[in-house]
Amino acid sequence: MSKKEWPLYEVFIRSKSGLSHRHAGSIHAADDQMALDHARDTYTRRSEGVSIWVVRSSQIVASDPAETAAFFEPAEDKIYRHPTFYEIPDGVENL
């Protein structure tokens, strides 16, 4: 297998309008148009989508799972961001 492999693309599908695109998996393709065609044939054979995004996997910037705790730490101690932090006195409604 000395020949260069086609690049890897990540595939995101919007299942119907009103919903966000969601990661479906990946495919290999020589170029962007082929990536869309392959994504359609691989992931939407049963009308699972109305819109497809493809992006070269090498272009995705991701957080590091080994650093998850430290990376998300700033949100951990701010429980006052949640409405359940506040006490609501008896008799107060619609708050």
Next chain:
Amino acid sequence: MYTQGLDQKDKSPEKRDALETQEQLDAFQKRIDDEEKIEAKDWMPEAYRRTLVRQISQHAHSEIIGMQPEGNWLTRAPTLKRKAILLAKIQDEAGHGLYLYSAGETLGVSRDQMVADLLSGKAKYSSIFNYPALTWADIGAIGWLVDGAAIMNQIPLCRCSYGPYARAMVRICKEESFHQRQGFDILRVLCEGTAEQKAMAQDALDRWWWPSLMMFGPNDAESKHSAQSMAWKIKRFSNDELRQKFVDVTVQQAEFLGLKVPDDDLEFDEESGHYRFGEIDWQEFIEVIKGNGPCNKQRIAKRRKAHDDGEWVREAARAYADKQQAKAA
């Protein structure tokens, strides 16, 4: 489907295993025990990664090789409707192969490498695809029995601890049900037809029954790596448990068709609520795995030829993409 746990020998565990601390292994096992999913970039023991690469790639190869026995009947399907259905089913199998290669690649091995291992004979695929599809009824039997056995195997894999594999399996399971039903439908029509057609259906069941039971892999006592796979929650049920489930549901379907399961020892055990069945010919299973089944050589030769014949297309697409990019720059 098709995760028989073949080729399980880890002859030279990589050196990285030695660098894993007990603390890391314990923390990993705790995540598994807490039913947390493991994702692609998470830390994992090398042995877990190897087990998954082996299982997922073997599974992907099975989907790809599995297109051959059915593809053989595309041009001879009895009606245009059957032909269109079979074509759609085979296209699904290609799709399943691709979902699985995609899941395998998240573990750091390229699809090209996995394919190279299949073509060189290093990687295995399910034993079932080394049997020939001799008549149209075989296409029915493959859908009903082979895809039926696959469903038994695959449904628990939707809850596998490795996220990308579990997600691929959810997608596959949704599609597999169509495969099983179209197979049953082919056999039902034959069974309701002439005496010759019904005999053809019986002949297909006679030849596919035992190889289908072998798809679940060796008996639990012989399945050495099952315990580790269960502990890692890659596997949720043992080979024998799944095989029993398959027999229990399938025998009743055979009765509906008016076909006889080719096993003189088959009987319903009132007490346990399960069917007792005869001993599988494990020697045959071992021979097929070793490469001596009826179609092993033909299947790989055909896959190699398809791969080689497609090389110019892959290369032309790459050249075109390079040219377009150069133009744009």
